[in-house]
Amino acid sequence: MKQIDVMKDLLADNNKIADANRKLLSDKGIFTINLVGSPGAGKTSLLERLIRKFKDEIKIVVIEGDLYTTNDAQRIEQEGIEVIQLNTKGACHLEANMIAEALADLNLEEVDLLVIENVGNLVCTASFDLGEDMKITLLSVTEGSDKPLKYPIIFQNSKGVVVNKVDLLEHTDFSIKQLYQDLKNLKEDIKVFEVSCVKEEGILEFGDYLKGKIKTKQLATRSS
Amino acid sequence: MKQIDVMKDLLADNNKIADANRKLLSDKGIFTINLVGSPGAGKTSLLERLIRKFKDEIKIVVIEGDLYTTNDAQRIEQEGIEVIQLNTKGACHLEANMIAEALADLNLEEVDLLVIENVGNLVCTASFDLGEDMKITLLSVTEGSDKPLKYPIIFQNSKGVVVNKVDLLEHTDFSIKQLYQDLKNLKEDIKVFEVSCVKEEGILEFGDYLKGKIKTKQLATRSS
Numbered sequence: 498m499k500q501i502d503v504m505k506d507l508l509a510d511n512n513k514i515a516d517a518n519r520k521l522l523s524d525k526g527i528f529t530i531n532l533v534g535s536p537g538a539g540k541t542s543l544l545e546r547l548i549r550k551f552k553d554e555i556k557i558v559v560i561e562g563d564l565y566t567t568n569d570a571q572r573i574e575q576e577g578i579e580v581i582q583l584n585t586k587g588a589c590h591l592e593a594n595m596i597a598e599a600l601a602d603l604n605l606e607e608v609d610l611l612v613i614e615n616v617g618n619l620v621c622t623a624s625f626d627l628g629e630d631m632k633i634t635l636l637s638v639t640e641g642s643d644k645p646l647k648y649p650i651i652f653q654n655s656k657g658v659v660v661n662k663v664d665l666l667e668h669t670d671f672s673i674k675q676l677y678q679d680l681k682n683l684k685e686d687i688k689v690f691e692v693s694c695v696k697e698e699g700i701l702e703f704g705d706y707l708k709g710k711i712k713t714k715q716l717a718t719r720s721s
Numbered sequence: 722m723k724q725i726d727v728m729k730d731l732l733a734d735n736n737k738i739a740d741a742n743r744k745l746l747s748d749k750g751i752f753t754i755n756l757v758g759s760p761g762a763g764k765t766s767l768l769e770r771l772i773r774k775f776k777d778e779i780k781i782v783v784i785e786g787d788l789y790t791t792n793d794a795q796r797i798e799q800e801g802i803e804v805i806q807l808n809t810k811g812a813c814h815l816e817a818n819m820i821a822e823a824l825a826d827l828n829l830e831e832v833d834l835l836v837i838e839n840v841g842n843l844v845c846t847a848s849f850d851l852g853e854d855m856k857i858t859l860l861s862v863t864e865g866s867d868k869p870l871k872y873p874i875i876f877q878n879s880k881g882v883v884v885n886k887v888d889l890l891e892h893t894d895f896s897i898k899q900l901y902q903d904l905k906n907l908k909e910d911i912k913v914f915e916v917s918c919v920k921e922e923g924i925l926e927f928g929d930y931l932k933g934k935i936k937t938k939q940l941a942t943r944s945s
Binding site for chain 2: 564566587588644649
């Protein structure tokens with residue numbers, strides 16, 4: 498009897514396309530992040546603030562993933578940035594072939610940073626490589642500090658964690674200390690940023706980190 | 722060429738088992754809710770408060786869904802309630818066959834209410850019937866009032882919405898008015914409860930609603 502492991506085949510196909518996306522983006526010296534997090538963690542809010550503070554220094558383009566609406570892309574467009582909306586029509590995560598289509602439609606000349614905002618989901622988005630340089634997980638303090646242990650795969654697959662809504666810390670039982678400890682146990686070298694989009698705190702530190710990554714990538718591209 | 726619609730087959734198989742679960746539970750006069758929501762919306766906190774206020778009046782048992790940990794089941798067990806932990810090992814939602822297995826292990830005699838706490842996910846949990854009488858979606862105000870339009874399927878498939886963390890309303894731009902309007906447009910007869918688990922507000926109203934549903938179900942069971 499022949500058995501087909503649908504998930505394994507699906508991931509292998511996805512990863513091939515992701516590698517092609519990564520090559521295309523690397524050839525152009527574009528640093529790419531796959532921004533993941535729960536619904537309402539503040540992914541679009543973080544992007545808005547990042548764009549406002551850094552768009553004069555770095556050229557940013559955005560791919561927005563959402564089930565049905567264009568709300569998030571409209572918000573990003575208001576910041577004067579080129580954005581493509583991908584609607585998954587109910588599917589729970591973006592896949593590399595969707596990104597390949599979007600890349601064909603984007604003007605990638607002179608772009609420094611591509612941000613892919615994934616569907617709000619801490620589970621399904623964890624396993625699908627889109628061709629990014631790094632996944633960044635956004636966790637809001639109102640979700641609770643137990644989330645890295647409850648959803649470990651997405652944190653293990655991320656190089657950075659942005660802890661959003663720190664302005665609400667005093668109203669929750671979120672433990673920053675516990676969070677750092679649990680993240681360290683999951684992944685030794687994960688980078689953590691404490692941010693409040695509402696109070697515009699921590700955006701500069703996160704943006705400066707990305708600027709460093711962009712510079713390293715572009716130097717590597719030029720010398721290769 | 723033969724094409725196999727994996728998702729359609731999967732849902733059809735799931736629904737058969739869900740119907741068998743529903744029959745088993747109905748024969749015993751047990752009212753069942755499938756509690757869904759984003760990670761950190763407060764599903765376990767709501768359950769803790771509900772159990773504390775109502776466990777002397779109604780016999781409650783719980784099935785906890787989580788990727789890997791037993792944290793939530795431990796919290797429920799501390800309330801003196803029979804609970805079974807289902808670990809999906811990374812899968813993004815519970816399916817009816819997992820519930821069938823748990824039901825075989827639970828003592829269902831004299832039980833009034835079964836609560837199934839699903840994996841924290843607003844997308845994948847929407848489509849899988851577990852054999853429940855109703856889905857209840859928990860939405861916390863810190864996630865934003867735009868969520869029903871962004872994740873419409875889960876709200877359309879729910880008979881009730883519990884809006885949690887209303888104590889944080891003043892610190893967010895959440896619009897209760899917009900929420901009611903959007904929910905009404907999605908589904909005319911959806912029932913909404915405003916709750917604060919931290920301040921223990923709105924728990925009685927939600928519990929009384931469930932008590933009414935339990936009574937109706939048990940009258941129907943006895944007369945059939």
